[in-house]
Amino acid sequence: MKNLRLKSARAAFDMSQQELAQAVGVSRQTINAIEKGDYNPTIKLCRKICRVLGKNLDELFWEDDDDEENEN
């Protein structure tokens, strides 16, 4: 499932995927894969992303029950 919240939070900061990737110390492909829902980041990386974007884990990575059902 796509992570549109991460994408919009990044856009609100006017950051490119490359810039966010550099800020958290991963490759651009990894940020792209997270936004596309192709990769589930570890809690460690989630926290780094949250710190850079000034959000908390719930705001960026929490999935509602509906989301989880859609995924299954």
Place this chain on the structure above:
Amino acid sequence: MKKMKTNLDERQEQMLLKIECRGCWMAFWGLLAAIFIQMIIGRGEIQYILGEWIVFMALAFYLVISCMKNGIWDRHLKPNRKTNVISSLLAGAVTGVLYFLIYKNRGAKTDDNLWLALFMAVITFVLCFAALEISAIVYKKRSDRIENQEEPEDEK
């Protein structure tokens, strides 16, 4: 021991592990296929297959021992008698067919050929079943030990 610096991020690390895992299984089945093919085409003597056999056995032992040590059996199969019988029957059948082809290539009579192949299939079934049963017992003991390990005081 000091960890070496990695150039990979966590996703790339997972991807590399997947690639290495596929490579490992390709080597495993490739070696087995190479041994079988050499046996079928009449180069089954030990001097022809010794290298492949040593690498194959080392790989097999490494995988089995590492899994046992960590309390892992298989992704899909469970260590019960039914599974062990089915797996051993499969191994026996493959060995039977393999030896049928080997003896056929050596020009044995069809009747003798069938009996010899059947004998090899039965021997393989028995050995495989015994190995699986023993492994299952060892696995269960190890798994129980890991599961029932007491938590260290500072983690409670």
